[in-house]
Amino acid sequence: MMSNNSNLSDIHPTTDPDPSLDPGTVLDAEEFVTAKVTPQGSLENLSHEEVAKLLDRGHGGLYPLFRRCALAVLNAGSMHDDPRELFERFRDFEIRLTHQPWGIKLEMLNAPGIAFVDGKMIRGVKEHLFAVLRDIVYVQNEVVESGRFNLNEPASITNAVFYILRNARVLDSRGRPDLIVCWGGHSISREEYDYTKTVGYELGLRGLSVCTGCGPGAMKGPMKGATIGHAKQRIHTGRYIGLTEPGIVAAEPPNPIVNHLVIMPDIEKRLEAFVRLGHGIIVFPGGVGTAEEILYLLGILLDPANADQPMPLIFTGPASSAAYFQRVDEFIALTLGDEARKRYRIIIDDAIEVGRAMTEGMDRARRHRRKTGDAYNFDWTLHIPTAFQMPFEVSHETVSALDLHLDRPVHVRAANLRRMFSALVAGNVKEYGIKQIEERGPYEIHGDRRLMDALDALLAQFIAQKRMKLSGEYKPVYRIVT
Numbered sequence: 001m002m003s004n005n006s007n008l009s010d011i012h013p014t015t016d017p018d019p020s021l022d023p024g025t026v027l028d029a030e031e032f033v034t035a036k037v038t039p040q041g042s043l044e045n046l047s048h049e050e051v052a053k054l055l056d057r058g059h060g061g062l063y064p065l066f067r068r069c070a071l072a073v074l075n076a077g078s079m080h081d082d083p084r085e086l087f088e089r090f091r092d093f094e095i096r097l098t099h100q101p102w103g104i105k106l107e108m109l110n111a112p113g114i115a116f117v118d119g120k121m122i123r124g125v126k127e128h129l130f131a132v133l134r135d136i137v138y139v140q141n142e143v144v145e146s147g148r149f150n151l152n153e154p155a156s157i158t159n160a161v162f163y164i165l166r167n168a169r170v171l172d173s174r175g176r177p178d179l180i181v182c183w184g185g186h187s188i189s190r191e192e193y194d195y196t197k198t199v200g201y202e203l204g205l206r207g208l209s210v211c212t213g214c215g216p217g218a219m220k221g222p223m224k225g226a227t228i229g230h231a232k233q234r235i236h237t238g239r240y241i242g243l244t245e246p247g248i249v250a251a252e253p254p255n256p257i258v259n260h261l262v263i264m265p266d267i268e269k270r271l272e273a274f275v276r277l278g279h280g281i282i283v284f285p286g287g288v289g290t291a292e293e294i295l296y297l298l299g300i301l302l303d304p305a306n307a308d309q310p311m312p313l314i315f316t317g318p319a320s321s322a323a324y325f326q327r328v329d330e331f332i333a334l335t336l337g338d339e340a341r342k343r344y345r346i347i348i349d350d351a352i353e354v355g356r357a358m359t360e361g362m363d364r365a366r367r368h369r370r371k372t373g374d375a376y377n378f379d380w381t382l383h384i385p386t387a388f389q390m391p392f393e394v395s396h397e398t399v400s401a402l403d404l405h406l407d408r409p410v411h412v413r414a415a416n417l418r419r420m421f422s423a424l425v426a427g428n429v430k431e432y433g434i435k436q437i438e439e440r441g442p443y444e445i446h447g448d449r450r451l452m453d454a455l456d457a458l459l460a461q462f463i464a465q466k467r468m469k470l471s472g473e474y475k476p477v478y479r480i481v482t
Contacts (some may be wrong), residue, residue: 009284031113032092037121038105038296039130046097046104050137054097066136069249069263070095071231073128074108074115074345076253083250083431090298106133106396128254128261131168135263138167143265157389161264161272162378170241170277173376177365179239180358181211181278183293184218185286186252187470195287195318195351196284200378202355204229204238205246208362211277213270214242214261215252216470218284223257241277245270266391267422267423273297276379280312280361282354285321287467288428290435291328291458297331299414305383313344313360317447324350324465331458335406337411387415394426394433396440404447404455420445427477428468442479456480 017211017324042186045053057063068083071093075086096108108131115125143149143160150156165171184196189445190362198208200222210226212219223240230238242258245266254261264270275281275297297313313324325346347354366376374381392398423443426433437443445455459478468474 017366018150025374032090032110033113033116033119034107034109034222035111035119035121036107037126037129038100039126039133039337046099046137048099050141051097051099051104053140054133054137056426065246066133067093067095069132069136069246070108070111070129072250072253073132073261074125075112076125076128076252076255076378077114082257082434084431084434086250087431107263108250117435123260124256124257127257131261132263134165135168139164139263141267141380145185146463152390154386154389157269157274158276158380158384161269161276162271165262165277165378166271170239170260170262175376177369177376178208178275179210179211179241179279181274181281182222182223182284183213183222183274183286183290184216184220184284185322186217186219186292187287188285189320189465191318191320192285193217193221195316195321195349198351199282199316199354201229202233202351204231204360205233205353206359207233207235207357208355209239209241211239211241211243211274211448212265213248213252213289214244214254214258215248216255218286218290220255220257221284222282224256225259226261233359243270243273243277243291244392247426247430247432266392267292267425268389271324271344272384272389275300275311275384276382277377278311278362279365280358281314282358283315285311285324285465285467286315287462288421288424288459292330292331292418292425295336295414295418295421296338297414298343300342300382300384300388300413302336302340302410302414303383303385305379308368309379309382310361310364311343311382312358312364314347314357315344316347316351316354317349319349319391324461327458331454334454335417339410383431385411385415385448387411388418392422394423396443399423399443400446402447404445404451406448406451428443433477444479444481446481452482 008061036140053062055063056064064171071086071090084211090112092110096107098105098107142163149160151160196218201221202212204226210221210222225327226238239260240257241260242254243264244252244254245264245265264273271293279298283290300312301309317325369376372381399420402420403412404416404420427437427443462468463474
């Protein structure tokens with residue numbers, strides 16, 4: 001459904017197909033560019049010590065991390081989600097950092113031509129590149145090495161997340177709650193993608209901003225639709241926040257609509273940033289990454305300490321996605337129970353109703369924040385159990401050791417299922433996970449038969465609907481053992 005004052009062609013005109021969903025569109029550059037760029041408006045200066053760390057290629061140095069993230073950002077728009085293919089194609093890419101009397105300058109050798117127009121770097125790409133530099137420097141100096149944060153202690157982890165977001169200036173908004181987090185897959189159908197844009201349009205018409213994982217597919221669509229809604233309402237301050245982390249950014253580089261990019265240190269802190277920033281969450285169809293996000297949020301909301309948290313949660317997609325959400329709903333009912341199902345609503349093929357429900361949710365969030373004295377821009381009162389905050393080190397041994405049994409307490413089930421889906425994400429699209437699978441074969445997932453049968457059916461649906469990879473034949477990175 002569309003509002004009476006809208007036109008479908010405003011959002012996805014048939015004469016201008018979105019190349020991020022068209023596998024026939026070749027965006028990858030055939031040329032390599034050498035260029036020098038300077039920052040605009042942020043991080044003009046670095047200390048000599050910071051520059052030395054960024055150029056250090058040895059163990060503990062920041063250059064390998066900076067190079068990987070920078071290359072991913074420069075290659076945004078590519079139709080590939082295998083980071084090794086990217087790194088091999090641009091194996092001669094180099095990035096140098098030098099001091100000038102007026103500040104710093106980056107020199108890039110053999111950079112992807114897709115990031116440039118007539119020899120000049122696209123402004124949005126340039127902003128994303130220096131966001132990478134800003135966050136890598138800040139996390140290393142202020143979070144990892146400063147001694148200010150004990151990253152084994154829950155409250156300190158939350159403080160670290162807050163400081164990273166504040167440094168990135170995504171907490172600057174002083175308005176009413178208006179930020180909707182949208183989750184969903186990078187590999188979705190054209191019909192599903194168009195629907196995410198329609199929902200984004202309805203959010204934009206209602207003055208709501210969008211936060212996603214920053215990549216293509218269901219992460220780009222809501223932002224693209226929201227830009228049209230904001231334009232019609234003459235809103236010039238719309239926020240399109242993209243949250244990512246080093247392990248995933250090469251497979252899901254930031255789309256061009258993102259105007260606030262943040263690189264979080266790991267997936268757990270990225271997930272915490274989502275739920276503390278957002279005032280409501282929409283879940284579109286996706287694969288194992290989306291399942292990880294769902295299990296993370298529901299596991300948190302099921303904690304008795306969060307019983308009064310007004311977090312509107314909607315699962316939505318076009319009519320063709322009804323079977324997808326039915327399978328997800330059945331899996332949640334089996335693994336987490338009916339209490340979990342009470343925390344979300346499924347809306348099929350009705351973007352207007354999604355927009356209305358989120359607007360009502362914003363009113364509840366505002367009243368709750370005022371009543372509790374909590375900040376509008378960061379949900380301090382949300383309790384996140386330690387099991388959901390501590391990083392999960394993915395390996396064949398840790399995956400095999402996960403306790404996946406239905407007779408375990410619900411919080412244990414939710415935490416371990418989240419970890420299991422996180423491992424599948426790693427095996428699908430993260431460089432180290434892909435390498436582990438090549439060297440030792442699929443991860444083995446152990447659990448009781450009823451749970452394993454439900455998991456097998458869910459993952460089989462993801463594979464059949466091509467939700468695991470953008471292109472090519474999918475080879476499972478897991479083996480279920482009962």
